[in-house]
Amino acid sequence: MLDRYNLKMPHAVYGGVNAMDNITEIVRALGSKKVAMFTDPGIEKTGLFALPEAAVKASGAEYYVLDDLRPEPDYMSVQRLIDDFKQRGADLIVACGGGSVMDAAKLASVLVTDEYGVKELLDNPGMARKCVPIVLIPTTAGTGAEVTPNAIVAVPEKELKVGIVNENMIADYVILDARMIKNLPRPIAAATGVDALAHCIECYTSNKANPLSDTFALRGLDLILNNIEKACDDPDAMDAKNAMQIAAFYGGLAITASGTTGVHALSYPLGGKYHIAHGVSNAILLVPVMKYNEPVCRARFADCYDQCAHDGSNLTTVEEKSAWIIRRLDEIVKHLDIPTSLKPYGVPEADLDGLVEAGMQVKRLLVNNMREITPEAAREIYKSVL
Ligand SMILES: NC(=O)c1ccc[n+]([C@@H]2O[C@H](COP(=O)([O-])OP(=O)(O)OC[C@H]3O[C@@H](n4cnc5c(N)ncnc54)[C@H](O)[C@@H]3O)[C@@H](O)[C@H]2O)c1
Numbered sequence: 320m321l322d323r324y325n326l327k328m329p330h331a332v333y334g335g336v337n338a339m340d341n342i343t344e345i346v347r348a349l350g351s352k353k354v355a356m357f358t359d360p361g362i363e364k365t366g367l368f369a370l371p372e373a374a375v376k377a378s379g380a381e382y383y384v385l386d387d388l389r390p391e392p393d394y395m396s397v398q399r400l401i402d403d404f405k406q407r408g409a410d411l412i413v414a415c416g417g418g419s420v421m422d423a424a425k426l427a428s429v430l431v432t433d434e435y436g437v438k439e440l441l442d443n444p445g446m447a448r449k450c451v452p453i454v455l456i457p458t459t460a461g462t463g464a465e466v467t468p469n470a471i472v473a474v475p476e477k478e479l480k481v482g483i484v485n486e487n488m489i490a491d492y493v494i495l496d497a498r499m500i501k502n503l504p505r506p507i508a509a510a511t512g513v514d515a516l517a518h519c520i521e522c523y524t525s526n527k528a529n530p531l532s533d534t535f536a537l538r539g540l541d542l543i544l545n546n547i548e549k550a551c552d553d554p555d556a557m558d559a560k561n562a563m564q565i566a567a568f569y570g571g572l573a574i575t576a577s578g579t580t581g582v583h584a585l586s587y588p589l590g591g592k593y594h595i596a597h598g599v600s601n602a603i604l605l606v607p608v609m610k611y612n613e614p615v616c617r618a619r620f621a622d623c624y625d626q627c628a629h630d631g632s633n634l635t636t637v638e639e640k641s642a643w644i645i646r647r648l649d650e651i652v653k654h655l656d657i658p659t660s661l662k663p664y665g666v667p668e669a670d671l672d673g674l675v676e677a678g679m680q681v682k683r684l685l686v687n688n689m690r691e692i693t694p695e696a697a698r699e700i701y702k703s704v705l
Pocket residue numbers: 359360361362365367390391392416417418419420422458459461462463464467468469470471472480499500502503504507511514574597598
């Protein structure tokens with residue numbers, strides 16, 4: 320537990336029915352003349368981009384669209400997008416997409432400078448300064464990137480995903496419009512939903528946990544444990560989908576006040592080396608890492624049971640409650656048909672040493688894990704999912 324903590328947040332968050340309409344007023348109130356809109360081809364194909372586009376258009380401001388971005392991009396492709404953005408200029412960024420689009424846009428918002436780029440921020444994230452205000456519209460109920468100070472990029476030469484953290488990247492405005500996640504394809508809803516689940520439970524069991532992060536982590540966990548399957552399985556379950564959108568946002572707030580731990584740390588090489596989607600790599604590691612952590616996180620898992628279990632089970636011992644939480648995590652990953660091992664990705668045993676070496680580099684998150692993850696422990700965890 321931290322004894323000093325803070326929570327930095329966006330200036331304003333708009334949720335509820337037709338939340339997107341607020342963008343028109345935001346653009347006008349800021350007196351913006353030229354808007355850069357970030358998205359990706361996947362979002363455009365669904366027709367979803369038409370909603371923020373119409374809201375920006377209604378403001379009367381000039382705008383253009385930057386969409387040349389693949390999921391989970393490396394830092395070089397993000398830099399290319401930012402170079403394009405710098406050349407065309409803008410006094411406001413509106414980004415509509417999942418974590419990949421939002422992270423690229425967040426980096427653009429602090430990189431209207433020729434002095435440094437994404438590569439330099441990887442080594443020295445502290446030098447970023449906000450250059451352009453930013454509006455974020457998440458289209459997955461997952462990363463919480465709409466509210467965190469983090470941007471994650473792949474670094475091919477290290478075979479890792481790396482997080483750049485700077486509070487200047489916290490969004491100015493967030494739009495939580497349920498229409499954006501209504502038709503999320505099940506595999507994307509499942510993987511991104513488990514990412515949000517990992518954010519909540521990792522932050523609640525983090526060395527950096529504190530009263531602010533605990534509030535959002537526990538409430539987010541409660542919403543996810545009781546809605547994720549319905550939100551993914553039933554296309555019409557708008558209440559469950561709304562719950563997931565709010566929970567993902569809470570997960571992002573929990574990250575901002577605290578920090579994720581061993582699951583995210585060990586998952587970064589899986590994304591960097593094998594290009595496994597962020598939510599999927601977290602899902603694969605979620606149960607093994609939580610089982611490893613259980614002896615030291617037992618009381619915290621029992622709290623999670625007390626706050627979030629509504630199945631009438633009335634368990635009494637800390638051990639039983641903690642086991643219930645781990646069983647429930649396992650049940651969710653299996654129900655959602657997310658891989659529980661690296662088998663589908665053909666990762667050979669010969670890669671174990673490299674994985675351990677890469678995972679141990681993610682010190683920023685490993686230090687948050689309540690039970691120390693030694694190289695030997697990391698090796699056992701990776702080996703258990705081969
Ligand atoms: N900044 C943070 O705090 C933070 C936290 C966690 C993860 N991340 C990063 O975010 C990235 C992952 O983001 P993500 O999980 O949101 O996925 P994503 O942004 O990579 O999108 C995955 C795919 O889903 C599609 N998609 C998105 N929304 C859709 C919708 N509503 N309907 C149909 N298709 C849709 C996209 O077009 C894309 O093809 C990773 O790079 C991860 O490391 C960032």
